[in-house]
Amino acid sequence: MLAAIGLIIIVKQLPVIAGLQTHGGDLLANIGLLPQILTFFVPTTGLIGLAGIVTLLAWPYLRHRWFRRIPAPIVVIGVGVLLGKLFGLDQPQPERAFVLPPDLAFAADFLVALPASLADSLQQPDFGKLASWAFWESVIAICLIGSLETLLSAAAVDKLDPARRYSDLNRELAAIGAGNVVSGMLGGLPMITEIVRSSANIDAGARSRWANFFHGGFLLLFVVLFPSWIGAIPLASLAALLVYTGYRLASPKVFAKSMDLGKEQLALFLITIIAILVGNLLSGVVIGIGAKVLLHLGRGVPLAHLLSLSYHLRADSNEQWTVKVDGSALFSNFLALKSELAALGDGKTVIFDLSDADLIDHTVMEFIDGYRMDYAARGGRCEIRGLENLQALGDHALAARKRF
Helix, strand or coil: CHHHHHHHHHHHHHHHHCCEEECCCCHHHHHHCHHHHHHCCCHHHHHHHHHHHHHHHHHHHCCCHHHHCCCHHHHHHHHHHHHHHHHCCCCCCCCCCCCCCCCEEECCCCECCCCCCHHHHCCCCCCCCCCCHHHHHHHHHHHHHHHHHHHHHHHHHHHHCCCCCCCCHHHHHHHHHHHHHHHHHCCCCCCCCCHHHHHHHHHCCCCCCHHHHHHHHHHHHHHHHCHHHHCCCEHHHHHHHHHHHHHHHCCHHHHHHHHHCCHHHHHHHHHHHHHHHHCCHHHHHHHHHHHHHHHHHHCCCCHHHHCCCEEEEEEEECCEEEEEEEEEECCCCCHHHHHHHHCCCCCCEEEEEEEEEEEECHHHHHHHHHHHHHHHHCCCEEEEECHHHCEECCCCCCCCEECC
């Protein structure tokens, strides 16, 4: 899912760097327009975007301590503002001498556009359609889709967390619901958990939810007090930041890891990406899950085992717990055990006994390995036993394992 989101970001933001806007209706149409976008780009915005991407790629290799104290995105924005002034992007742009293909047009603005005042952006909600079915149909659809995408995004962001923490999904849904109520009352759009901002926070060294608070606080501060500063930022600079984030989500290393996990995992990876690109995030994830279920059924997993895991959690002593797993441990049946493991106290010994397991899929292998490292970091000890009885289905250490 993260890789597909990264590709979507790149496809959506490359026209912005090129100083163009597309009339293509869907993502696949925009992908087909990429050769034309790279041919008819506006040189000034293209140079600003390229400078931003080069800066982001080169910045980690600058070892001087003064460079490391300055976040690379700040440098990208600063360079973009200077180049924007140099190229006169704040002035009316001259007419271009050539005609673009039918599905392309020059962007109306090359700089960030803000309302004249914060009050101008606030709108009173219109409850005139409160009694209509169309209103409630939209409300229910936005609620269900937004909630599911929030849960999926939160789970995906958890995998990016270097501290390997897990989000409180109940709190996440409550916060999104409360925020959307307030946003709607002020004429704003619905919100969901955002992978791009979250991954940018993690890349910048964020360690707690306060990073998100200050992120929103500084945005509000600059919109209220320094709108002219924001209005001087080229859209190409912001697009460069997003393209770089998209590249990190969909880098060649991500595809290489899927190959190491085995041919079946690579097939699931590609099916999910294609389904998301062709449809949307929700339908793509559903198709990916369906493909994984069919894969497990093809491996001989009984239908009843898809949602039910046979396991036993026993206390060997006050200081040691053993998790005995039988049958198939899958992404779809591991939630109950995951909840019990979360309730175990710190500083003890936890042993995963997989000697009687028939199949351990990649998702469960990844969870067990993450739990092992997280538990050790909290002062405990965690062992995994019985893997020698299972054959790995790929070259990666966390590839799915099956008894043969």
